Amino acid sequence: MDTKDAPYTIVSRLPIYLRALTFMAQKGQEITSSQELGRKLGLSPAQIRKDLSHFGEFGKQGTGYEIEHLQQQLKRILNATGKWQMILIGAGDLGRAIVLHYGGFEERGFNIAAVFDRDPHKIGQKLGQFEILDSQLIPQYVRKTGIKIAIIAVPASEAHNVAENLIEAGVKAILNYAPITLSVPPEIQVQYMDPVIYLQRMTYYLGT
Amino acid sequence: MDTKDAPYTIVSRLPIYLRALTFMAQKGQEITSSQELGRKLGLSPAQIRKDLSHFGEFGKQGTGYEIEHLQQQLKRILNATGKWQMILIGAGDLGRAIVLHYGGFEERGFNIAAVFDRDPHKIGQKLGQFEILDSQLIPQYVRKTGIKIAIIAVPASEAHNVAENLIEAGVKAILNYAPITLSVPPEIQVQYMDPVIYLQRMTYYLGT
DNA sequence: TAGATTGTTAATCGATTAACAATC
DNA sequence: TAGATTGTTAATCGATTAACAATC
Numbered sequence: 001m002d003t004k005d006a007p008y009t010i011v012s013r014l015p016i017y018l019r020a021l022t023f024m025a026q027k028g029q030e031i032t033s034s035q036e037l038g039r040k041l042g043l044s045p046a047q048i049r050k051d052l053s054h055f056g057e058f059g060k061q062g063t064g065y066e067i068e069h070l071q072q073q074l075k076r077i078l079n080a081t082g083k084w085q086m087i088l089i090g091a092g093d094l095g096r097a098i099v100l101h102y103g104g105f106e107e108r109g110f111n112i113a114a115v116f117d118r119d120p121h122k123i124g125q126k127l128g129q130f131e132i133l134d135s136q137l138i139p140q141y142v143r144k145t146g147i148k149i150a151i152i153a154v155p156a157s158e159a160h161n162v163a164e165n166l167i168e169a170g171v172k173a174i175l176n177y178a179p180i181t182l183s184v185p186p187e188i189q190v191q192y193m194d195p196v197i198y199l200q201r202m203t204y205y206l207g208t
Numbered sequence: 209m210d211t212k213d214a215p216y217t218i219v220s221r222l223p224i225y226l227r228a229l230t231f232m233a234q235k236g237q238e239i240t241s242s243q244e245l246g247r248k249l250g251l252s253p254a255q256i257r258k259d260l261s262h263f264g265e266f267g268k269q270g271t272g273y274e275i276e277h278l279q280q281q282l283k284r285i286l287n288a289t290g291k292w293q294m295i296l297i298g299a300g301d302l303g304r305a306i307v308l309h310y311g312g313f314e315e316r317g318f319n320i321a322a323v324f325d326r327d328p329h330k331i332g333q334k335l336g337q338f339e340i341l342d343s344q345l346i347p348q349y350v351r352k353t354g355i356k357i358a359i360i361a362v363p364a365s366e367a368h369n370v371a372e373n374l375i376e377a378g379v380k381a382i383l384n385y386a387p388i389t390l391s392v393p394p395e396i397q398v399q400y401m402d403p404v405i406y407l408q409r410m411t412y413y414l415g416t
Numbered sequence: 417t418a419g420a421t422t423g424t425t426a427a428t429c430g431a432t433t434a435a436c437a438a439t440c
Numbered sequence: 441t442a443g444a445t446t447g448t449t450a451a452t453c454g455a456t457t458a459a460c461a462a463t464c
Contacts, residue, residue, distance in 0.1 A: 009430085097308075201222075241422090270421050
C-alpha cells in the first residue's frame with residue numbers, strides 16, 4: 001500500500017489537480033508545468049511538485065508534465081479509474097435535486113444505484129428513473145451489492161441515525177448534505193456539502 | 209478591525225461551531241464546554257478554546273460556554289446577524305435545484321434575490337417565484353442593489369467569464385457550483401461546491 | 417472548599433517555501 | 441549547448457497539542 005499514508009492536506013488537493021488537467025486535456029493541451037498549474041489553481045509551483053512527489057515522479061525536467069499521463073496517474077492514486085456505485089438516502093427536495101438536476105456524476109466516475117427513504121408515502125414512488133426503496137432495506141442492499149459510498153440527504157435530525165445504519169451495514173464513505181457534523185469511527189470517511197458553511201466562511205471577510 | 213486578521217484555518221471552523229451550537233440550542237441545551245464540542249465535532253478541546261480565544265473570552269472557568277451567548281458572538285464575528293442577499297447565475301438544472309429544492313438558506317441568513325441566465329429562451333421565463341433575468345443586466349443590478357454575494361451555477365466553460373463580470377460589477381464573494389477553479393484577485397472570496405471533488409477525497413482511502 | 421473548565425504559554429508537530437543540483 | 445523545469449533538501453513558517461495557573 002504505497003499511497004495510503006499521504007497526509008490528507010495533500011490528498012485533498014489531488015482531485016483539484018485532476019479536474020484542472022481534465023479541463024486542459026479537453027482543450028487539446030498536451031503538456032503543462034507546475035508553474036502553469038500553480039497559476040491556474042492559486043498555488044505555488046513548489047507545492048504542486050512537492051505534492052506529486054509523494055506519489056512518484058511524473059514529470060520531465062526541462063519540459064513539465066504530460067497531461068494525459070499525469071491525469072492517468074492521479075486517477076490511479078485516487079482510485080478514480082472505474083465507476084463507483086453509490087446509494088442516496090433521502091428522497092425529499094434535496095435528494096430530488098441531487099438525482100434529477102445534478103448531471104456531473106456519471107462522466108466523472110460516480111453513479112447513483114438506488115434511492116431510499118423511510119416515508120411510507122414515498123416508498124414505491126418514482127424519483128426520476130428510480131423507484132424509491134424502503135430505508136429498512138438499506139442493510140441488505142449494501143451487503144448484497146458491496147456498495148461503499150452513500151449520499152445522505154435527510155434532515156439534520158435524522159442524519160445521525162442514518163449514518164450509523166449505513167456504517168453498520170458496511171458503508172465506508174459518506175457525502176453528507178445534511179447540515180450537521182457526523183460523529184463516526186476514524187476509519188469512516190465523511191465529507192460535507194452544506195453551502196451555508198461555505199457562505200459563512202466568506203461573509204467573515206465581507207464586513208457587515 | 210479587530211477580527212479580519214484571523215487565519216483562514218480558524219475562520220473556516222467557526223461556522224461549524226455555530227452550526228453545532230444552533231443544533232444544541234434547538235434541543236434546549238443551555239451550556240456546553242470545549243470538551244463536549246470537541247467530542248461532537250471530532251476536534252480537540254484545546255483547539256476549540258484556542259480558536260475562540262482569537263476573538264475574545266466567551267466562556268467561564270469551571271462552567272463552560274453559555275450556548276446562546278457564544279452563538280451570538282460567533283454570528284457577530286462571522287457577520288451572520290442579518291440577512292445576506294445573493295444573486296444566482298445560471299437557470300439550468302443546477303440553478304433550478306438550488307432555487308427550488310434547497311430550502312436551507314432562508315433560516316440561516318441568506319436569501320436569493322434574483323436569478324440570471326444568458327439563454328434567450330430562458331430569459332423572461334419563471335424559475336419558481338423568480339423571473340429569469342438577462343445576464344447582461346447583472347452589472348447594473350449589482351451596482352443598484354450593492355449585492356456582494358453571487359452563486360455561480362453555469363457550465364464550467366462559462367464560469368470564468370461570469371466570474372469576471374461579477375467581480376467587475378462589485379461582487380466580493382462567489383459560491384461556485386461549476387466544476388472548475390476560478391482565478392480571482394486575492395481580495396475576492398471563492399468557495400467551491402463540486403461534489404465530485406469531495407467524493408474523490410474519500411475514494412483515495414477506499415482501495416479499489 | 418473541591419471540582420471543573422477556561423484562556424494562554426511553551427513545546428511539538430506538520431506544512432509550505434525557497435533554493436538548487438540534476439537532467440531533459 | 442543554453443534554457444527550462446523537475447524532484448528534493450533544508451529552512452521557514454504556521455498550526456496543533458499539552459500543560460497549567462487562574463478562577464468560577
